Amino acid sequence: MSIEAISAIAASEGATAGLTDYAPVTGQTNVQSFSSMVSHGLNAVNTQLHASDIGLQRVAAGDTQSLHQLMIGMEEARLSFQLLMQVRNRILEAYQDVMKMQV
Amino acid sequence: MDYEQIFAISAAGMASEKTRVQVAVLNIANSQTVATRDGVAYQPLKVVARPVASPAFGSIVDAALSMQPTVEVVADQSEPRQVYEPSNPLADKDGFISYPAVDNISEMVRLMSATRAYESDVVAFNTARSLALKTLEIGGS
Numbered sequence: 602m603s604i605e606a607i608s609a610i611a612a613s614e615g616a617t618a619g620l621t622d623y624a625p626v627t628g629q630t631n632v633q634s635f636s637s638m639v640s641h642g643l644n645a646v647n648t649q650l651h652a653s654d655i656g657l658q659r660v661a662a663g664d665t666q667s668l669h670q671l672m673i674g675m676e677e678a679r680l681s682f683q684l685l686m687q688v689r690n691r692i693l694e695a696y697q698d699v700m701k702m703q704v
Numbered sequence: 705m706d707y708e709q710i711f712a713i714s715a716a717g718m719a720s721e722k723t724r725v726q727v728a729v730l731n732i733a734n735s736q737t738v739a740t741r742d743g744v745a746y747q748p749l750k751v752v753a754r755p756v757a758s759p760a761f762g763s764i765v766d767a768a769l770s771m772q773p774t775v776e777v778v779a780d781q782s783e784p785r786q787v788y789e790p791s792n793p794l795a796d797k798d799g800f801i802s803y804p805a806v807d808n809i810s811e812m813v814r815l816m817s818a819t820r821a822y823e824s825d826v827v828a829f830n831t832a833r834s835l836a837l838k839t840l841e842i843g844g845s
Contacts, residue, residue: 669718669826673711676833680707680840687840 646685649678707836709770714829716772721822723775724751728815735806738794739784746804747779780805 656671727749739745755771782805790799 667719669722670715673715673829676829677708677711680833680836683837683840687844691843 642685642688646678646681649674649681653678707832710832711829713772714825714832716774717825717828718822720751720753720773720775721818721825723777724753724818725815725822727751727777728811728818731804731806732808732811732815734804735808735811737804738792739802739804740794741796745784745802748782748804748806749777750780751775752778 653671653675656674660668660671731748734746734748737746753773753775756774757771784802785805786800786802788799789795789801792801795801
């Protein structure tokens with residue numbers, strides 16, 4: 602379930618700096634480019650999905666050390682993916698609002 | 705406390721209940737074993753659970769919110785049950801064999817209560833997850 606296309610986009614953006622959460626937008630983070638923020642978020646989601654994929658394979662092979670830990674990891678991956686989708690929706694709405702402005 | 709910490713606390717609860725179930729299952733399975741002549745006997749186990757403040761979960765202000773269950777398995781020190789059975793090949797010179805002091809009824813009750821506690825943990829986790837998903841709907845139509 603790894604998103605190879607998204608990770609290819611993220612890899613093509615290059616290195617991402619240490620932006621760890623989306624909430625505080627201070628003057629310092631304006632220096633970061635928007636594309637690096639997006640690629641960092643995509644990387645984080647891809648890492649979580651990949652980790653839950655590995656856990657699923659281990660359970661399928663019979664190594665059921667902690668089934669509940671695996672299920673919790675899957676739910677966390679799903680939550681971060683939903684967050685990514687909502688961020689994308691907001692950005693698209695803002696873009697469409699801008700494009701509706703009359704010239 | 706963000707959602708990852710809530711999920712981790714539920715995970716700790718589930719792990720401790722699983723340990724409880726495992727110990728009860730082990731005790732029930734070994735309840736009919738007989739001690740051998742060289743003293744190899746099954747000691748019934750029990751689970752001791754304590755809330756431990758986990759320093760990984762936030763600052764000192766949140767110390768009360770960061771207690772999570774920590775279990776350890778200790779051996780029960782009760783005396784084995786002596787049964788008079790002279791025909792058993794493992795009987796000692798008085799004809800007694802000793803079974804471990806496992807009360808099957810108590811173990812079954814522990815199994816049931818651990819199951820209910822585990823299900824409650826799962827319900828709590830699902831509630832926290834649906835709260836998070838609902839939060840993501842802020843601003844949507």
